[in-house]
Amino acid sequence: MLSPGQRMLRALVAWMVVGIFFFPIYYWFTIAFRIDKEIFEIPPLLLDFTFSWQSFEEVFGITIGAKGGLEVVPGGGNYYMxxxxxxxxxxxxxxxxxxxxxxxxxxxxxxxxxxxxxxxxxxxxxxxxxxxxxxxxxxxxxxxxxxxxxxxxxxxxxxxxxxxxxxxxxxxxxxxxxxxxxxxxxxxxxxxxxxxxxxxxxxxxxxxxxxxxxxxxxxxxxxxxxxxxxxxxxxxxxxxxxxxxxxxxxxxxxxxxxxxxxxxxxxxxxxxxxxxxxxxxxxxxxxxxx
Amino acid sequence: MNAVEYEGIAKRFGSVSVMEDISFAISEKKFVVLLGPSGCGKTTLLRMTSGLEKVSKGEIRFFGNRINEVHPRDRDIAMVFQTYALYPQMKVFDNIAFSLQVRKQPKAEIKKRVEEAAEILDLTPYLQRYPKALSGGQRQRVAMGRALVRHPKVFLFDEPLSNLDAKLRAQMRYEIRRIHNQLDTTTIYVTHDQIEAMTMADEIVVMQNGIIEQIGTPDEIYDRPANRFVADFIGSPSINFVEGVVDTTSSAPVLQVESQQLPLPTGLNLEPGRELIYGIRPLDIKHDQGSALSGSLDFIENTGAESHVHFMFGGNRMRLVKHERLSLNPGETVNFLPDLEKVHLFDKQSGARIN
Structure with missing residues (x-):
């Protein structure tokens, strides 16, 4: 049996490992939703960046319309992905x-x-x-x-x-x-x-x-x-x-x-x-x- | 009529020869047990009978017809495996019904026959369960149900009880025999457990190293074992063996065992100086204070109903079974009297029976 302290330590290490694997993915997500000029900001903006669908719109040529549904961007965006x-x-x-x-x-x-x-x-x-x-x-x-x-x-x-x-x-x-x-x-x-x-x-x-x-x-x-x-x-x-x-x-x-x-x-x-x-x-x- | 006949069966796995020349016949409706220690070839013989293993040489006949080349599914046999080999993703009903479903029997007929088999095996309440929700004994019964439902010509059992605990095993022994009596289907049953063989068989085939040592009814095999191996393998507690030399100088022939003597049965005409193995079952030795024969007590095992008295006689470890309790201390003298009618004498070299 593990003592409460050991159990705590085990959970802590487990969460650290999860964090190490998960952080790059999270970082990648934030970049996808930042506006271009904030991407290389130092220190990195992990939480309070300007949220934007701009990258997605340009990549897929699809935007969120006024009514909330997906709409095709006139002209089709730049990349057709x-x-x-x-x-x-x-x-x-x-x-x-x-x-x-x-x-x-x-x-x-x-x-x-x-x-x-x-x-x-x-x-x-x-x-x-x-x-x-x-x-x-x-x-x-x-x-x-x-x-x-x-x-x-x-x-x-x-x-x-x-x-x-x-x-x-x-x-x-x-x-x-x-x-x-x-x-x-x-x-x-x-x-x-x-x-x-x-x-x-x-x-x-x-x-x-x-x-x-x-x-x-x-x-x-x-x-x-x-x-x-x-x-x-x-x-x-x-x-x-x-x-x-x-x-x-x-x-x-x-x-x-x-x-x-x-x-x-x-x-x-x-x-x-x-x-x-x-x-x-x-x-x-x-x-x-x- | 003979249900199954083996003629000159040989089996080789690559360069290893498992059996050379096995021949015997099983008559219809008999319950035959193939008995022997592991590696004696009994399971191989059963698997050749089922068609799962090819016969290297010789011929197997079912009701007079050669079946060496017949596919297992066309042999009209059913087999129960040691591990049960149930289909885990199917309910008990489908496990039992599978062979009928594969053969495209009408649905109503399948249902009728599965229910019939379930009835015989007391499985009716479990038909809608998965095998994993059953106990070991119930799984074993499902495996039997799968065999029963086919109404095959021959049942094959491959050590079906060896994974059950002792109590359940005794119960299933009785069940299997009861079902056999009810259905009267020829059965070949493989086991290494001599109790199973003795209690269930009409006929026992004792095998060792790919050779048949003896074929006979349980009584014949128990009362007149053909050789030392059979005598040793059959019977619990196991038989006592004492080695000695025949001495005919006095009026009755005796066996000289180191410095002591054992009386021999009369009328055998044994030449003096012949080396013999003297076999006597523990139940055939009496504890008799008046006997001239004596050994020194090793220890006493008490099973509740019986006392197993272990003692040393002329450098041999022996055992007798007494129905009353006995209180003696190790080292004390045990006087004993063997029943001369039940003495088994074997040649020391060949191990064959001589009386």
Whole structure:
């Protein structure tokens, strides 16, 4: 048991850690809502800055109208970032769905079926993550050019899914390995096919692991920079890449960059919120006598 | 008719051979227990019967038909696992109904059969619960319900009671046997617990290291164990073994155990000097003040109903069971008298029974 003093200390340290992680995000928020000339004020204006939607209006071309609803700014603002957010969402959701679907099937097979050289197979999957992505950026560019995948949503979805697959497979395999084989066997004797066992019995038990994997895949795709930069031209750009357009030869538009960044948090936040309820483990509880 | 026949079954995992040549038959409606220490191959044999494990060599037949290549779902078997292997995300009803649902039985029929199985197993109040809301014994019964509902030709049990506490285990032993008597389905039951085997089986198959040591009814196996291993494995408290040499110089043959002598059953024609293992169950030794045989008391275990008297005889640790309480101090003399009709003699080298 901890004494009250120790408990207090523990809470204090915990809150300090939270503060260290949270402060930069808060600071970023305040910059998004400051007017340009207050951004570099020393000491920094953490609370009493002039609140303004100006950065958001210019970035998205949308303003809060007189009646309180959203209105399109006449002339459309200066940056047209709404389509870029949509691009990001399409790419992240698409690649997550693809990676998780393929990885779930693959890792179940790897977990349950015995193939010669299986041990090497897992290592081989992992080895694809040992190489820095930039080493394949140029070859990928040429492959994509030949396949007509350059500058398309599908192309980016595929490349992000491919990047995520190894980790997703390994992660999910460990979740499937935790589900006792006897459950499969019981269902097999009950007359279920392999696929039915997977769909009705094993997958629902691994849903926590699948959710966790989905979150990781989504965040990776949401923040990935290199492949989007090299494999797209004009028809799509995701938020990380387009953020760089605020860095110009005449200076960096910090307020606008912050406004885009703050907005970009929202879809990721919503996605994680949606998946979060499945992140609870312990679904296998009660199946077996341990 | 034989429900299940094994002929020349061999099983190898890679280069490791688990069993070489197993052959026996199980007749219809019998409750057969495969008994042996862990690693003896009993579970492997059961898994080959279920189709979860491939047979390396030999043939398994159900009602005369070879089933080596038949898929588990088409063998018309049901299996209860040691860990129960319930589906945690399904309610008890769906757990039991799953095999029927997979086979696309009509809804009304499924409901009828699940309720019937629940009735037999006293699970009716729990049908709408999830497995995690059940106790160990109830989960075990759900696992049985899943098997019952199929009306299979053969039931397979893989140590189903080993995760239950002692009291519940005794109760479930009775339940399983009662259900068997009610349904009359051929049952193969794997266990390492000789009490389960003795109390439930029509026939026991004792296995060790992938070899069948003896097949027989519980009485046969208890009364006439075929070798030293079976004698040792069956019976609680376990049998006493005393090693010695046959001596026929006096009128009745005796076993010379160091400086002391044990009487041998007559009419066996044992050559003098032969080395034997003399087995006698603790319940077959009487504590008799008038006997010439004596040992020195080690200690007495009192179980309430019985006293287990441990004593040393010619360098051997022995035990006898007495139904009355006994108050003796360690080191005092214990006079005992073995029942010569119940002595089991084994060859020292081969361990095989000789009387």
């Amino acid at each position: 709404v389509p870029r957010l949509v691009d990001s969402i399409i790419v992240a959701v698409g690649s997550t769905a693809l990676a998780v679907t393929v990885a779930t099937l693959a890792s179940y097979a790897l977990s349950r079926m015995r193939i010669p050289g299986q041990h090497h197979f897992v290592f081989w999957i992992l080895s694809t993550r040992m190489m820095p992505p930039v080493a394949v950026a140029i070859p990928m560019f040429f492959i994509y050019k030949n396949f007509g995948l350059l500058d398309s949503h599908l192309g980016i979805i595929i490349v992000h899914a491919l990047m995520n697959l190894p980790l997703a497979v390994l992660l999910l395999k460990s979740f499937f390995d935790d589900i006792p084989q006897e459950i499969d066997e019981a269902a097999l004797i009950d007359g279920a096919s392999r696929f039915l066992i997977f769909r009705k019995i094993v997958m629902p038990m691994a849903i926590g692991g699948i959710a966790a994997t989905a979150v990781l895949c989504f965040i990776f795709s949401w923040t990935e920079f290199l492949f989007v930069l090299t494999l797209t031209q004009t028809s799509l750009k995701t938020v990380p890449v387009v953020s760089t357009t605020f860095v110009t030869s005449t200076g960096t538009a910090w307020g606008k960059m912050a406004a885009l960044g703050v907005t970009a948090m929202i879809p990721a936040f919503i996605f994680i919120l949606l998946v979060q309820k499945n992140l609870v483990r312990g679904l296998t509880l009660g199946s077996l006598k341990q």
